[in-house]
Amino acid sequence: MASRLIQALRRAQPLTTRGYATVSNAHLPPVAGVIDVPQRILMGPGPSNAHPRCLAAMSLPQLGHMHPPFLKIMDDISEYLRYIMQTDSKYTLAVSGSGHAAMEASVANILEPGEKILVGVTGIWGQRVADLSARFGGDVVELNAGLGETLSFESIKNAVETHKPKVLFLCHGESSTGTKQSLEGVGALCKANGCLLIVDTVCTLGGVPIFADEMGIDVIYSGAQKVFGCPPGASPFFMSDAAMEKLQSRKTTVATYNMDMKLIGDYWGWYGGRSYHHTGPISNFYALREALAITAEEGLENSWARHQAMYELLWEGLTDAGLEPFVKKEEDRLPCVNTITVPEGIDAAALCGFAMNKYNLEIAGGLGPSAGKVWRIGIMGYNAKPMNVNLVVTAFKEGLAAQGFKK
Numbered sequence: 001m002a003s004r005l006i007q008a009l010r011r012a013q014p015l016t017t018r019g020y021a022t023v024s025n026a027h028l029p030p031v032a033g034v035i036d037v038p039q040r041i042l043m044g045p046g047p048s049n050a051h052p053r054c055l056a057a058m059s060l061p062q063l064g065h066m067h068p069p070f071l072k073i074m075d076d077i078s079e080y081l082r083y084i085m086q087t088d089s090k091y092t093l094a095v096s097g098s099g100h101a102a103m104e105a106s107v108a109n110i111l112e113p114g115e116k117i118l119v120g121v122t123g124i125w126g127q128r129v130a131d132l133s134a135r136f137g138g139d140v141v142e143l144n145a146g147l148g149e150t151l152s153f154e155s156i157k158n159a160v161e162t163h164k165p166k167v168l169f170l171c172h173g174e175s176s177t178g179t180k181q182s183l184e185g186v187g188a189l190c191k192a193n194g195c196l197l198i199v200d201t202v203c204t205l206g207g208v209p210i211f212a213d214e215m216g217i218d219v220i221y222s223g224a225q226k227v228f229g230c231p232p233g234a235s236p237f238f239m240s241d242a243a244m245e246k247l248q249s250r251k252t253t254v255a256t257y258n259m260d261m262k263l264i265g266d267y268w269g270w271y272g273g274r275s276y277h278h279t280g281p282i283s284n285f286y287a288l289r290e291a292l293a294i295t296a297e298e299g300l301e302n303s304w305a306r307h308q309a310m311y312e313l314l315w316e317g318l319t320d321a322g323l324e325p326f327v328k329k330e331e332d333r334l335p336c337v338n339t340i341t342v343p344e345g346i347d348a349a350a351l352c353g354f355a356m357n358k359y360n361l362e363i364a365g366g367l368g369p370s371a372g373k374v375w376r377i378g379i380m381g382y383n384a385k386p387m388n389v390n391l392v393v394t395a396f397k398e399g400l401a402a403q404g405f406k407k
């Protein structure tokens with residue numbers, strides 16, 4: 001027995017002499033040992049620290065992507081999302097991928113080539129959706145807000161009535177500028193004008209009120225790594241019946257196989273059966289299921305109230321430190337991602353470095369149009385607690401003092 005094995009190994013050994021070069025060690029890295037990851041407190045715009053229950057869920061045994069216990073976990077996600085998005089629609093699921101994948105899924109499925117999409121641009125996420133929409137052949141019209149401002153209902157109404165788009169996109173929580181777009185009346189406006197409404201809730205779902213059905217939203221996408229305190233990789237997604245009708249009556253095939261919601265919906269049981277489309281990210285689905293369960297256990301209203309309370313605590317401390325909000329109108333401020341004006345003469349990057357070196361604390365700078373003008377602080381999920389918020393305020397006070405700032 002042993003000798004047969006040895007003979008087999010000997011036969012296998014001369015692989016390199018069967019026409020291949022010998023293995024080169026030129027790119028063999030030095031033995032690095034166990035992966036080394038520092039502990040950090042992530043108080044930027046995301047990712048935020050993952051809830052320990054999500055991390056524990058990720059270490060559970062792998063199941064097959066079509067095994068009934070795994071399909072049950074997917075069903076749990078769909079059901080929790082109906083609660084968290086406040087919808088009766090059966091079309092809820094988690095897109096495999098980060099927020100961008102869900103963003104692409106929204107546009108690719110709802111917009112047909114040549115159709116008009118009106119994109120509300122309040123920062124980089126609107127810009128990105130405009131870019132994506134053009135790539136899928138959309139006729140893009142941008143509606144731009146001033147920096148640090150949101151779009152008024154009147155301006156949206158005027159643009160919808162003028163351009164008569166098939167789709168309107170709005171970003172509920174614009175993490176690059178720290179603005180919260182009001183959605184009041186927009187769903188009804190869209191319905192009256194034969195237009196579907198897509199809303200980015202990557203930085204708001206679970207932290208700020210959203211009522212998908214009551215607000216008349218047709219497509220919502222979100223992310224796992226912000227308010228849900230979950231590692232990125234599985235992103236909440238919702239479609240209304242009207243959005244599903246539009247998808248079913250398309251004249252053209254959805255241009256991405258990966259994100260074709262007719263096919264993905266069939267993996268999630270939207271039409272009664274279950275068909276393989278791709279291998280769902282097993283551990284990410286476990287973690288998202290756990291994150292959504294945590295939100296449901298806390299209760300949506302409690303979660304919204306906690307985010308609001310921590311936002312108020314943050315600003316109490318920042319105001320005391322002599323800092324000011326970048327978003328001038330209080331009602332436009334996004335509690336989940338706060339933008340703070342960098343005072344004249346202060347080195348924003350040095351303050352971020354100070355917080356990281358002293359406290360392993362992430363304070364982020366601006367992004368896109370707000371780069372160099374602001375710091376950004378996330379109040380999200382597992383991190384939205386007094387201990388973290390107070391540490392942020394302390395780091396700001398000490399970091400500013402180190403630069404000789406006088407309020």
Ligand SMILES: Cc1ncc(COP(=O)(O)O)c(C=O)c1O
Nearest residue numbers: 098099100125173175202203223
């Ligand atoms: C508002 C908003 N939309 C979309 C995204 C994209 O999400 P992801 O980075 O998970 O792809 C982000 C990420 O920060 C975001 O803040």
